[in-house]
Amino acid sequence: MTVRHLFAGTILTTLLSAAVAAQPTIYPAPTDETPEFWQQSGATALQQALATQPNTNQARNVILFVGDGMGISTITAARIFVGQMQGSSGEENLLSFEHFPHVALSKTYNTNQQTSDSAGTMTAMMSGIKTRAGVIGVNQYATRADCASAQGTEVPSLMQQAAGRGMATGFVTTTRVTHATPAATFAHSPERDWESDADLSDEARRNGCVDIAAQLLAFDYGHGINVAMGGGIEAFVPSTETEPVSGRAGARQDGRNLTREWQEKYDNSAFIWHRDQLNSLDLENTRHLLGLFSRSQMSYAFDRPVGESGQPTLPEMTSAAIQLLQNQSGDNGFFLMVEAGRIDHAHHAGNAFRALHDTEELARAVDVAQSLTQDQDTLIIVTADHSHTLTIGGYATRGNPILGTVIANNDHGHAHDTPRLAQDQMPFTTLGYRDGMGYSEAAGGDRRYAQPVAAGRHNLSEVDTTHPDFHQEALVPLESEGHAGEDVAIFAQGPWAHLFHGVHEQHYIYYVMRHALGW
Structure with missing residues (x-):
């Protein structure tokens, strides 16, 4: 498979786009779900589990996928969402990584916060220590945002160590490449927001802290970073x-054009900014x-x-990155981090x-x-970080649209004809947020909130809650929906994946x- 042929998701994207034109109907449960079906599927699953053997090979390559903000409720809802867009009731669907044989839980707290942020959590995964938020x-x-306090506290990342051992290395993300999650693969900073030199505080400048974009160019482990997408x-120009x-105009104040510096620093290098350039790139010789x-x-x-x-797309970037890294890794293998970073941003927006x-x-x-791998x-x-x-709640009937208002079952277990009403006599959705700005219909396709905080209950009787621009209701009024503190899932396959086996501290992922790499 090449980056030029990655259109497997086009059909699904078309389905997703078309499905929002009208309120979807409730899908019936699959007709083959008889008592015998459940007995046979349970026995089959048991046999598959009994046949699973630990893979104790030394890993040549490691690929770490991070769904930023992808909690278990997000995975469950996405599983149903995708299944329903493909024409099923949804609940029985599985996402690709849910087929992995090994699953565990990760405790995500920071050393100073019960509910974490991406900077501290990704540092835990990449560097093997828990640390502060931000x-x-x-x-x-x-100390966060204190340059002087950070001197001597730097910890190497797995990507830096991999490059130092001769491995090909890289990352792709849908956020800025200087954002917290990708930055933790290559940078050291007491402040996640110091992405450009224009963002540095006066204290940081006095004490010699370097912005995150410049640190990407200063990466001097092994042969350097092979892929950054x-x-x-704006932080590079x-x-x-x-x-x-x-x-x-770019944002940098020091006059440096880091995109030119990238091309000057590395032989056989490329700087691109358009999908067509990626599709035509010579991946063998770059x-x-x-x-x-x-x-x-x-x-x-959805907007891309x-x-x-x-x-x-993220699959296209992932494909190109893996092919380039395979071509450049020789006998040493590669490390790649892939982040779906905008899961987090959509949640912050309550969308x-x-x-x-x-997801x-x-x-x-x-x-x-x-x-593309073995x-x-x-x-x-x-x-997830x-x-x-x-x-997800409300006692919706099987196959109820995951983005729709709740239609519950009657006393005989059959679906009602109308949405369930809360005690305020208004319908409500299956999905909601604990906090944030709350409800917005976002009329006219405006995906931003057009009004002040609108937390609390709203009458959704005439609202298409499945529309892409609908924002779910929220209980606590905040300027932005926030992170949650419960454990997140770890899915793994390949060499030593069986070491994920229970409830782990997040920094365990690094070890x-x-x-697996035999270090």
Whole structure:
């Protein structure tokens, strides 16, 4: 499979786009779900489990997928969402990584916060230590946003160590490449927001802290970073020049154009900013690839349809990255981190539709990784940095549209003809958020909130809650929906994947990756 032939998701994308035109109906439970079906499926699952043997090969490659904000409720809702868009009742569906043989739970707290952020959690996964919220690649003795306090607290990341051992390395993301999750693979900073030199505080400048974008260019382990793809070009271009994506001035104040410096630093390197350039790239002979496809974050997957955007899909970037890394890895293998970062942003906006759509795109990227690698020598891990406050409830009948209002069953277990009403005599949705700005119909296709915080209950009787721009109701009024503190899932296959076996501290993921690589 090549990046030019990654259109397997086009049919599903078309279905998803068409399905929002009207309120979907309730799908019946599959007719083959007889008592005998359940008995046979249970026995089959048991036999498969009994036949599962630990893979104790030394891993040649490691691919870490991070669904930013992809809590278990998000996975469950996305599973149903995708199944329903494919014409089934949905609950019986599985996403690609849910077929992995080994599953565990990860405890996501930071050293100073019960409910975590992405910077501290990704540092835990990449560097093997828990640390504070808001800091990247430094230990808990660094004070956030205090450059002087961070000196001497830096901790190496697995990607830095992999490059130092001669492995090919890289990451792809749908966020800015300088955002917290990708930054934790290569940077060290007491403040996650120091993405460009324009973001540095006066104290940081005085004490010599370097912005995250510049640290990407300063990566000096092994042969350097082979792949870095995502958004955020404004942090790489000076304010005296225009960047090619939007034609607007860059953000840097130091006069440096880091995209040119990338090409000057590496032989056989490429800098690209459009999907067509990625599709035509010579992946065999390109050794170092920098792809920056948007000024800031890349678009949500639903707003980035294949063939209609200058931005590639996450599966396309994953395919290109793996092929390039395979070509450059020689006998040493590769490490790749893939982030579906905008799951998190859609949740912060209280927009479950886009969060589920981006989760589906992550599942397709995992499919691509599986098709391009071998289970015998490649450890693939799919996890999240933290969860969100998305909830699933209301006693909806089987097959009820996951984005719809709840239709419950009657006393005989059959679906009612009308939505269930709460005690305030108004219908409610299956999905909701604990906190955030709350309800918005976002009329006219405006995906931003058009009014102040609208938490609490609203009459949804005449509202299409399955529309892409609908924002679910929230209980607690906040300026943005927040992270949740419960455990997240770890799915794994390949060498030593069986070491994920229970409830783990999040930094344990780093030690499994190291062990699988034979370090």
